[in-house]
């Protein structure tokens with residue numbers, strides 16, 4: 261069907277109301293950028309999910325990074341967004357202002373040159389992310405081992421999507437369908453959604469990031485309302501089985517573990533930890549289970565589970581803004597609250 265017809269169908273949809281969760285932070289960004297909600301019938305509601313990696317990082321993980329960054333001859337290395345995520349009391353950026361050593365890199369591989377220049381310093385890399393990023397950490401470990409680098413460790417907070425999707429559904433998230441994440445699915449393959457689709461009798465549509473791709477996937481969801489099916493609307497890069505090479509590299513270095521998701525608690529089997537034989541590269545990632553709010557009124561937990569829209573948080577746009585985030589969802593451009601704030605999104 262051509263895109264104009266799809267737009268008409270979505271705009272004039274008059275069936276039962278549907279809550280459709282976009283699990284991926286990049287989808288949240290794209291949905292806002294293309295004004296997708298304004299193209300939908302009032303009966304179709306888009307909810308942002310827990311697919312922004314920094315948004316779901318527990319406060320105890322940030323606290324541990326801060327503690328490491330204050331140790332002698334130690335430098336914490338991270339991607340840009342994580343530096344502003346609040347821990348239980350402060351962010352890495354605030355700690356840096358107080359004298360902690362924190363460096364930002366664009367790629368984990370930049371870390372190798374930093375470590376080689378300063379062999380007396382221990383560099384701790386904040387290895388945060390989902391299935392998409394984990395293969396990069398496997399490549400980094402490969403390099404560390406091959407080059408005999410001894411002053412790099414990882415503090416991991418690696419999470420996996422299918423388990424948290426199951427957790428959301430099992431805990432009463434009001435979701436009738438999922439826009440399955442595009443980038444994650446490149447690695448995992450679309451087949452991983454078959455189990456939750458069948459278990460909960462809801463459709464999953466794997467989507468790309470262009471407006472037409474999102475609209476086609478949403479139309480697919482509407483067509484398959486109430487059916488436990490997986491449809492792939494991003495076949496140019498997503499296959500049924502995913503990227504076997506990347507999965508094998510991850511399997512070599514990491515094992516499945518439980519993981520604590522910010523605001524959601526521990527989700528069984530939804531994380532990755534370094535395998536025992538590679539644990540000497542770990543900076544203490546186990547047991548980081550505490551998850552405290554910087555501001556008790558922050559509603560990131562409910563936002564991440566699709567139970568509340570960002571604008572329904574009492575702090576949204578008042579004391580919480582991208583310049584002064586009170587919760588992790590307001591930090592990254594992939595975060596729901598950030599996206600709603602900068603795009604003045606109200607739906």
Ligand code: SF4
Nearest residue numbers: 559560573580587597
């Ligand atoms: S608006 Fe701020 S305080 Fe409220 S849920 Fe979002 S990040 Fe948390």
